[in-house]
Amino acid sequence: MAEIRQTERTTVRRLAKRGVYERELIHAILDQGFVCHVGFVVDGKPFVIPTIHVRVAERLYLHGSPASRMLNCLAQGIEACVTVTLIDGLVLARSAFHHSMNYRSAVIFGTATVVDDSGEKLRVLHSLTEHLIKGRWQDTRIPTPAELKGTMVVSLPIDEASAKVRTGPPLDDEEDYSLPFWAGVVPLAMTPSAPIHDPRLRPGIEPPSYAANYPGPGTASLEID
Amino acid sequence: MAEIRQTERTTVRRLAKRGVYERELIHAILDQGFVCHVGFVVDGKPFVIPTIHVRVAERLYLHGSPASRMLNCLAQGIEACVTVTLIDGLVLARSAFHHSMNYRSAVIFGTATVVDDSGEKLRVLHSLTEHLIKGRWQDTRIPTPAELKGTMVVSLPIDEASAKVRTGPPLDDEEDYSLPFWAGVVPLAMTPSAPIHDPRLRPGIEPPSYAANYPGPGTASLEID
Numbered sequence: 001m002a003e004i005r006q007t008e009r010t011t012v013r014r015l016a017k018r019g020v021y022e023r024e025l026i027h028a029i030l031d032q033g034f035v036c037h038v039g040f041v042v043d044g045k046p047f048v049i050p051t052i053h054v055r056v057a058e059r060l061y062l063h064g065s066p067a068s069r070m071l072n073c074l075a076q077g078i079e080a081c082v083t084v085t086l087i088d089g090l091v092l093a094r095s096a097f098h099h100s101m102n103y104r105s106a107v108i109f110g111t112a113t114v115v116d117d118s119g120e121k122l123r124v125l126h127s128l129t130e131h132l133i134k135g136r137w138q139d140t141r142i143p144t145p146a147e148l149k150g151t152m153v154v155s156l157p158i159d160e161a162s163a164k165v166r167t168g169p170p171l172d173d174e175e176d177y178s179l180p181f182w183a184g185v186v187p188l189a190m191t192p193s194a195p196i197h198d199p200r201l202r203p204g205i206e207p208p209s210y211a212a213n214y215p216g217p218g219t220a221s222l223e224i225d
Numbered sequence: 226m227a228e229i230r231q232t233e234r235t236t237v238r239r240l241a242k243r244g245v246y247e248r249e250l251i252h253a254i255l256d257q258g259f260v261c262h263v264g265f266v267v268d269g270k271p272f273v274i275p276t277i278h279v280r281v282a283e284r285l286y287l288h289g290s291p292a293s294r295m296l297n298c299l300a301q302g303i304e305a306c307v308t309v310t311l312i313d314g315l316v317l318a319r320s321a322f323h324h325s326m327n328y329r330s331a332v333i334f335g336t337a338t339v340v341d342d343s344g345e346k347l348r349v350l351h352s353l354t355e356h357l358i359k360g361r362w363q364d365t366r367i368p369t370p371a372e373l374k375g376t377m378v379v380s381l382p383i384d385e386a387s388a389k390v391r392t393g394p395p396l397d398d399e400e401d402y403s404l405p406f407w408a409g410v411v412p413l414a415m416t417p418s419a420p421i422h423d424p425r426l427r428p429g430i431e432p433p434s435y436a437a438n439y440p441g442p443g444t445a446s447l448e449i450d
Contacts, residue, residue: 048264
């Protein structure tokens with residue numbers, strides 16, 4: 001397996017102890033995220049657009065309409081920066097100054113390649129769906145050739161990448177530990193609630209278990225069952 | 226009140242019906258977000274960095290270490306793009322193609338101004354804390370002059386901005402409504418769980434109600450109680 005490259009721009013400058021470069025951690029953050037934020041430059045100015053992503057092996061895939069400005073910019077081979085952030089909790093210290101958040105974020109720098117082959121596009125759409133909600137693909141009408149033509153797919157290598165993580169309790173200045181304030185963490189997570197039926201759902205169809213007991217996003221492969 | 230400016234770059238190109246420019250909606254998205262993603266350009270290349278933000282009236286405030294690359298870049302007056310995305314649910318259509326997410330996102334373009342005055346810095350740190358967890362400020366040791374000096378604060382006008390929203394059930398092609406698949410929405414929200422005590426908490430201090438019954442981020446003002 002190729003190494004994750006640590007370069008000047010992926011070197012975490014602030015709080016360097018929070019910067020980690022392990023491949024497995026970066027992959028786990030990407031796999032657990034619902035959306036990424038894609039940064040790109042047009043006429044010297046930055047754009048940051050949220051979109052769905054999926055990691056498959058060492059590549060990150062994005063998709064959308066062939067009219068998407070973001071996808072068309074990336075298709076030109078310009079530099080992109082894709083960031084996924086997971087929020088894990090509020091960190092309440094005794095001092096206002098040491099309040100923080102527990103989080104995990106991954107940042108990928110790179111240039112995209114367009115996926116043109118309709119067979120590969122289909123596998124990417126499968127993996128996007130299965131990443132977000134495993135088991136769903138088999139309960140859908142799969143894309144037609146026209147729909148595949150109407151979907152643009154690009155991929156970036158997960159090569160020049162880094163992660164940044166904060167976990168654990170607050171860290172106060174030693175003299176503040178005697179203050180009479182509560183301190184600790186309020187854990188946070190993206191949590192599902194009961195599925196809402198489509199108003200036009202055919203009678204007698206119940207939500208499948210992957211929706212009724214939704215476990216969150218996960219790892220995907222390009223293999224279609 | 227100044228109008229929110231709709232410019233070429235804030236005009237939502239894809240799915241224009243999802244683009245909205247109302248000030249109140251943009252404010253509500255910013256107020257409900259835990260983090261924003263800040264895009265900026267260095268040597269022609271994009272960076273996207275997650276950080277805490279707070280809106281106060283018509284400005285968005287960011288803070289961090291005086292050594293932060295992101296803050297120092299913004300302090301030079303370069304263009305920034307700040308995006309806040311709230312995820313509201315997975316939209317499960319009968320066709321793979323029409324799967325989607327319910328979400329609300331706000332995008333702000335602008336250039337930052339450094340907040341130098343220590344009194345204003347203190348008010349911004351107050352509003353950052355109260356935005357994330359209302360009621361907390363009064364239970365903290367407030368920042369010292371040295372801590373204020375060790376905190377960099379910048380603000381951007383919420384002027385050139387837009388929002389994009391998807392709500393409601395899936396929209397399938399008419400001929401797909403007869404398919405035997407469940408369809409609907411799996412609602413998602415950032416949800417707190419029971420507060421975790423700091424291992425060094427003084428005995429007998431219980432979590433305050435703002436942590437035990439944490440309602441999520443909200444609107445902040447610069448007024449300190």
